[in-house]
Amino acid sequence: MSEMIENQFEKEPKKGFYLMSIATILLAAFIWSVSSIEVQSLNESGLTIASNIFKGLMNPDLELLFGLTTSGVLYLLFETICIAFLGTIFGAILAIPIAFLMAPSVVPAPVAYVVRLVVIVIRTVPALVYGLMFIRITGPGPFAGVLTMSITSIGMVSKLYVDIIEDLDTSILESLTSMGCTTFEKIRFGIIPQLFSNFLSITIYRFDMNLRDATILGLVGAGGIGAPLIFAMNSYRWNEVGSILIGLIVLILLVEFFSNKMRARLIKG
Known part of the structure; x- marks a missing residue:
C-alpha cells in the first residue's frame, strides 16, 4: 500500500518551473514599476506640505x-x-x-x-x-x-x-x-x-x-x-x-x- 502511495506521489506534476516562471514575471513587473517612480520629486517643499497637513489634523x-x-x-x-x-x-x-x-x-x-x-x-x-x-x-x-x-x-x-x-x-x-x-x-x-x-x-x-x-x-x-x-x-x-x-x-x-x-x-x- 505504501509503495502505491509513493508511486502516485512521484507522478505528481512538477510545479517548480511553473512557479519559477511566475515569480520571474512578477519580479520583472515589480522592478519595471519601481523604475518609473521618481524619488527626486520628493523635495523639501513636499515634506513641508505634508507636515502642514498633519498639523492641520492636530x-x-x-x-x-x-x-x-x-x-x-x-x-x-x-x-x-x-x-x-x-x-x-x-x-x-x-x-x-x-x-x-x-x-x-x-x-x-x-x-x-x-x-x-x-x-x-x-x-x-x-x-x-x-x-x-x-x-x-x-x-x-x-x-x-x-x-x-x-x-x-x-x-x-x-x-x-x-x-x-x-x-x-x-x-x-x-x-x-x-x-x-x-x-x-x-x-x-x-x-x-x-x-x-x-x-x-x-x-x-x-x-x-x-x-x-x-x-x-x-x-x-x-x-x-x-x-x-x-x-x-x-x-x-x-x-x-x-x-x-x-x-x-x-x-x-x-x-x-x-x-x-x-x-x-x-x-x-
Missing part, C-alpha cells in the same frame, strides 16, 4: 468642523452623502432591466452580447470624465454629481446583478408554474425573494464606493466636499484642511462599519 478649525452653516463641514458632508445616495439609488434601479438584458438565460444571446458591450463602454470612462461632461450640460453643482454617480454605478452594479440572475433557482419557477401561478405571482414569489437580499447587498457596497467618488467629484465642481478641500489646500489654510479631512475620515469609517454590518446580515441572514 489643530482643526472647530468652528468650521461643527458649524451648521452651508459652508460648514457637516453641511458639506451631508451634501456629499446625498449625492452618493441618490446616484446609487438611480443607478441601481436603472441597472435592474439592463442586467436582465445582459443575461443569456433571459434574452437571446445576440441581445445579451450587445447590451454587455454597451455596459463595457460605459465602464471604460472614468467618473471624473463623466463629471466634466455633465458639468458642461447641467452646470456645476450637486445635480451633475448625482448624474455622474448614476451612470458610473450602472456599469458595475449591472455586471454584478447578472451573476445573481444567472444563479437563479429555476426549479422554484417550475413549481409555481405547475401550481397555476400567473407571471406576476412567479416574479413576486419566485424571483424577487431570490434576488432582493443580494441586490440590496450589492447596492450598499456600491454606495460605499460612491461616497468616496463623490468626494473626488467635488474637485471638478460636481458638488460635495471635494471643492472646499482643494480650495483650502491651494490657499494654505491648513486648519480648514484638517477639519475637512477629519470629517471625511469619520464619515467613511461610520459608513464602512454600518454597510459591512448590513451586508453581512443580508447575505448570512
Whole structure:
C-alpha cells in the first residue's frame, strides 16, 4: 500500500518551473514599476506640505468642523452623502432591466452580447470624465454629481446583478408554474425573494464606493466636499484642511462599519 502511495506521489506534476516562471514575471513587473517612480520629486517643499497637513489634523478649525452653516463641514458632508445616495439609488434601479438584458438565460444571446458591450463602454470612462461632461450640460453643482454617480454605478452594479440572475433557482419557477401561478405571482414569489437580499447587498457596497467618488467629484465642481478641500489646500489654510479631512475620515469609517454590518446580515441572514 505504501509503495502505491509513493508511486502516485512521484507522478505528481512538477510545479517548480511553473512557479519559477511566475515569480520571474512578477519580479520583472515589480522592478519595471519601481523604475518609473521618481524619488527626486520628493523635495523639501513636499515634506513641508505634508507636515502642514498633519498639523492641520492636530489643530482643526472647530468652528468650521461643527458649524451648521452651508459652508460648514457637516453641511458639506451631508451634501456629499446625498449625492452618493441618490446616484446609487438611480443607478441601481436603472441597472435592474439592463442586467436582465445582459443575461443569456433571459434574452437571446445576440441581445445579451450587445447590451454587455454597451455596459463595457460605459465602464471604460472614468467618473471624473463623466463629471466634466455633465458639468458642461447641467452646470456645476450637486445635480451633475448625482448624474455622474448614476451612470458610473450602472456599469458595475449591472455586471454584478447578472451573476445573481444567472444563479437563479429555476426549479422554484417550475413549481409555481405547475401550481397555476400567473407571471406576476412567479416574479413576486419566485424571483424577487431570490434576488432582493443580494441586490440590496450589492447596492450598499456600491454606495460605499460612491461616497468616496463623490468626494473626488467635488474637485471638478460636481458638488460635495471635494471643492472646499482643494480650495483650502491651494490657499494654505491648513486648519480648514484638517477639519475637512477629519470629517471625511469619520464619515467613511461610520459608513464602512454600518454597510459591512448590513451586508453581512443580508447575505448570512
